Amino acid sequence: MKTIRLHIYIIAGLLLLGACKPNIDTPKPSHGSADFTRYIAVGNSLTAGYADGGLYLAGQMVSYPSIIGKQMQSVGGGAFSQPLFSTTQANGSGYLSLTGFNPNGTPITTPVTTNLAITGQQAIPGFGNVTLYAKYSGEINNYGVPGIKLFHITYAPYGNLNGYYERLLSGNEGTHTTAYLDFVTAKPFTFFSNWLGNNDALGYATSGGAGDVLTDKNTFAQLYGLLISKLTANGQKGVVGTIPDVTSVPYFTTITVGAILGAVQKANPAAQALFINALVSGTTYAPRPATAKDLIVLTFPTSMIGQPVSTPYGTLPYGLTPYSPIDNQYVLDQNEIALTEDYINSYNATIKSIAATNGLAVFDAYTFLNNIKQNGLVVDGVSVNSGYISGGLFSLDGVHLTPRGYAIVANEFIKAINGKYGSSIPAVNISDYNGVKFP
Amino acid sequence: MRKLLLLALALAPVLSFAQGFQVNLEGQKQIGMGHTGTGILQDGASVFFNPGAVAMLPQNYVQAGISPIFYKSDFNPSGTSVQDHNANKIAYPFTFYGVWGPKSACWKLGLGVYTPFGGLNYWGNTWQGKYVLESLDLKAIYFQPTLSIKLADFLSVGAGFVYNRGSVDLTQAIPLANGSGQPGQAELKGTGKGYGWNAGIYIKTESGVTIGITHRSQVTTTISNGNAIFNVPASLQSSFPQPNTFNSTIPLPAINSIGFGFYPCSKWVLALDVNLVGWDIYKTLSFDYASNTPALHDTHSPRNYQDAVSLRGGAQYKANANMALRFGGGYASTAVRDGYVTPEAPDANRVYVTGGLGYTLAKHLDLDVSFEYEHLMKRTQTNIESQLAGTFETNVYIPGISLAYHW
Structure with missing residues (x-):
């Protein structure tokens, strides 16, 4: 009987310990000078x-x-x-x-x-x-x-x-x-x-x-x-x-001119630059080589690069000549x-x-x-x-x-x-x- | 050609190791007196407290004790009223001591098996800091054979060799969600070993005051080929190769102590201890993985700990021939500088009070119980590495019991 009571005391004591969690006081929440009702x-x-x-x-x-x-x-x-x-x-x-x-x-x-x-x-x-x-x-x-x-x-x-x-x-x-x-x-x-x-x-x-x-x-x-x-x-x-x-x-910022050009050059080391149709001023656009300061959008289908496209100057690889530049919609120049x-x-x-x-x-x-x-x-x-x-x-x-x-x-x-x-x-x-x- | 760089997924398991992991529970009689024992003689626990005093023990001892730790931490994230409590998990530090020498000899042999460092903290996988730590179970068990020699009636010395067997099991969430939004998990699990030594001097002065001085060496514990288990979405598993192992080194600090015993009358013993803990050695924590990938680098986390001091005092009152009452307390400064506090053992300056009761069960048999309450001061911190910001507060409750047979 005595040992049982002792056990009860021990268990009660341990439960008590379980309850002794510290609690950190925090400031009372306040809405300040605003009203957040709706x-x-x-x-x-x-x-x-x-x-x-x-x-x-x-x-x-x-x-x-x-x-x-x-x-x-x-x-x-x-x-x-x-x-x-x-x-x-x-x-x-x-x-x-x-x-x-x-x-x-x-x-x-x-x-x-x-x-x-x-x-x-x-x-x-x-x-x-x-x-x-x-x-x-x-x-x-x-x-x-x-x-x-x-x-x-x-x-x-x-x-x-x-x-x-x-x-x-x-x-x-x-x-x-x-x-x-x-x-x-x-x-x-x-x-x-x-x-x-x-x-x-x-x-x-x-x-x-x-x-x-x-x-x-x-x-x-x-x-x-x-x-x-x-x-x-x-x-x-x-x-x-x-x-x-x-x-x-x-x-x-994900697809970069450098990354595309690098991939192109792996297949074709002679490739010098990507060409884009870039804003000159006002509403005038003209082709020029792309630089790292031009941004390509994430949705640009990069597989288009190098595909043959027909131009007034004959069939040319897409994005790789001034006559077949990357379309304006894919480039924020x-x-x-x-x-x-x-x-x-x-x-x-x-x-x-x-x-x-x-x-x-x-x-x-x-x-x-x-x-x-x-x-x-x-x-x-x-x-x-x-x-x-x-x-x-x-x-x-x-x-x-x-x-x-x-x-x-x-x-x-x-x-x-x-x-x-x-x-x-x-x-x-x-x-x-x-x-x-x-x- | 959408260039995907997973570099940014670099993972930094951060196991801190702090004063919070120093377990000061090496003998029930000593715990009862505020964990003093460097400058007084009580029982076989002198193997830990002062190997130099062992030869002065009047008897031989075999004893064992256990001190379950109830470690209650609370975290209040900055800018919220949220209270994140750690789970109720109990660690069981234990002690075993044996001391033997022929009655007439001036020497004694000792063996101590004890747990001077350890930590058990389960924060769970839903709290704000889960990407810093979910759980930690850390143990260091020291085995210490000891030889002590009495050089004169007033002077004895002793030294011990320390072998440490350590183990660590750490989990943290990885911020890479699977298809149902659940994060990944890292588990680092391993055992290691280290070596060290300790030595002490025990002096009985003419005034009756006893003095003990000890040095416990640094024990550099090396975990080699621990398991590094990464549970991540299947499409990323190749960035976290499995199986993988890690190596890490944890320096357990050197401790210099001086202790005094005072005996104002036959029924009273007063004790005072001062410890200097050399945490200053702990500059960085590194994990070196066997297989690295662009997403899984070796990590080197700065710790920059500072040396810590603890002051302890205690008293024993011999109520009658069979019963002793004990009480004590102490203060320990934190080893962790501002900005480096982590949830493993959210360290802070701490105070504690203790009480104990010793009872002679039979002629050669002592039963000792002890209780310790420890409070870690509230500490509001933003960790430099994880940016986890908030307030930690911890209470620790440690009952304990031991049996000592002496002859």
């Missing part, structure tokens, strides 16, 4: 959670606004709803998946084409075909619309031109008349994030300066001022993001880069100045991503950089982010908000979010 996120594909060349449920679930919205809940934030695709249509628009590597180490990506939310296509007169997606009619806090430019926010028929916006609107395709700015401000809100403007430069850049135009600087400033005045009309506070440098994303950077610098000056005037917090994505490009970043034992796939920050499309990248961006937004408004929105655990998924 937070809305305004922006484009980055805000929507677009990744791997598509918008799909898993990406939406780790969008930076959804991470911020969740973290805000400990400091008075309300529910955060997103226009999610249903689980049966979880693959949304479809996206790229990494399925292996070639023997030379280059990645193999394969489009995911099952369980899509695509409902059809409709021809819009004067515009072209618009892909339509399953409608969403529930609550929305994340208004991110892939593809949207600042340039579009007051354009009433825009809902007819962008399937990602169309799916949020009631009514039929072809009949929409609600401008984006009116749509996002229709319901009262207390706090906003705004990361619009990327596509005003990126659309031009990703098409090699061929398929789109840069939004005029004054138009940008005028629209940004209008946007912020509407968003702050009832004294709301918010945070805005600047526009990243195009050369900081792997879409432009040195002058186009300079032009783009000039516009981005102007846009960012506008963003910062309007934010300062209105007392808004600023996440300087331009500086942040350039810094990562220069120095990389280590977070909780994880090293990230701007490299394609291996960098862990950018998804397979080379422009949008991985879950890890979006979580890092969420923390930067949170840092900016806390710094400005004295709030203590907790940082998110980056270790919970993965980079590119490997087969």
Whole structure:
């Protein structure tokens, strides 16, 4: 009997020890001078959670606004709803998946084409075909619309031109008349994030300066001022993001002129240079040899190099003579880069100045991503950089982010908000979010 | 021709090794008195505490003890209210001592088997620092044959040879996700050995105060051909060749000690110890892999430790012929400089208090129990290498029991 009692004492004692965990006191969470009751996120594909060349449920679930919205809940934030695709249509628009590597180490990506939310296509007169997606009619806090430019926010028929916006609107395709700015401000809100403007430069850049135009600087400033005045009309506070440098994303830095030329010279040592059709000035383009300062887009099919093409001067190898240069759409040449950077610098000056005037917090994505490009970043034992796939920050499309990248961006937004408004929105655990998924 | 460079995947397993791994649990009587024992005589544990004192022991000893460690760490990541607790895992440091010599001789032989360094810490695979460490199980077992000689009634000396058998089993997550988003894992697992020595002097002064001085040498423990197991997505396995092995060297530091014993009356013993621990030798931690790839480099992590000091005091009160009560405490400075704190044993300056009870079970048989509570000060750090930022705090609870047979 006595030994049994002794055993009980010992066991009770050990259980007691198990309970003696240290606990570190932390400051009481505070919303500071901001009110997070209804937070809305305004922006484009980055805000929507677009990744791997598509918008799909898993990406939406780790969008930076959804991470911020969740973290805000400990400091008075309300529910955060997103226009999610249903689980049966979880693959949304479809996206790229990494399925292996070639023997030379280059990645193999394969489009995911099952369980899509695509409902059809409709021809819009004067515009072209618009892909339509399953409608969403529930609550929305994340208004991110892939593809949207600042340039579009007051354009009433825009809902007819962008399937990602169309799916949020009631009514039929072809009949929409609600401008984006009116749509996002229709319901009262207390706090906003705004990361619009990327596509005003990126659309031009990703098409090699061929398929789109840069939004005029004054138009940008005028629209940004209008946007912020509407968003702050009832004294709301918010945070805005600047526009990243195009050369900081792997879409432009992965395939290099040197790498292509090196591969060409292995087969044909006589090859001296790659030729591109480069911007001279204004709208004048002329062929010239490519240099390391010209950027080749990630989607360039490198197998085209050296293929015979017929020209007025006879059949010539593609990309290797001044008469058969690489098409403009695949190259952001040195002058186009300079032009783009000039516009981005102007846009960012506008963003910062309007934010300062209105007392808004600023996440300087331009500086942040350039810094990562220069120095990389280590977070909780994880090293990230701007490299394609291996960098862990950018998804397979080379422009949008991985879950890890979006979580890092969420923390930067949170840092900016806390710094400005004295709030203590907790940082998110980056270790919970993965980079590119490997087969 | 999309040039993919996996170079950036370079992996850096980081095993730190700190004051936190010094296990000061080498005898229940001594633990009870704040882990003092360099300058006093208690029992066979003198083989560890002061080989020079062994010849002064009035009897021969065979004894064994065990001191389970409940190591409770908490990590609060900066900018959050999250509390990451380590798992409830118990380490079992043990001691065995034998001391023998003819009654009339001026010498004694001793053997000690004890665990002066070790660590067991499971943070798990969901916490914020999982890419730094998931778990660590580290053991160092010292085998120490000893010879001690009494040179005069007031002076004895002794020395021992140390053979260390060490083992390490470390896991950390690798930030390479598979198709379902789960990260990879690295496990480094191996055993190693090292050699060293120790020596001591024990003096009984005319005033009655006893003094002990010891030196325990550095024991450089080399792990060779440990298993380096990398569990990564199949398409990346060739960058992490399997099977693979690693070599690493861990210097266990030298310790210089001086201890005093005071005997104010027949029922009381007071003891004081000062230790200087030479962690300064620990500059870098390197892992050398047998097969390297562009993604798997050998690693060299800076540690830059500083020497550490500990101060210990304790007392024993002989309540009656069969029972002794003990208590004590101490303070130890950290070996780990700011910026180098890691989750393996999140080191900080520490204080501890101890208590103990000795009971004579039978004529030749002592039962001793001890309890130690140790508190590692809260320390807020951003690690230079991993950028893991937050606050660590640790409490340690160590009950212990031993049996000593003496004749």
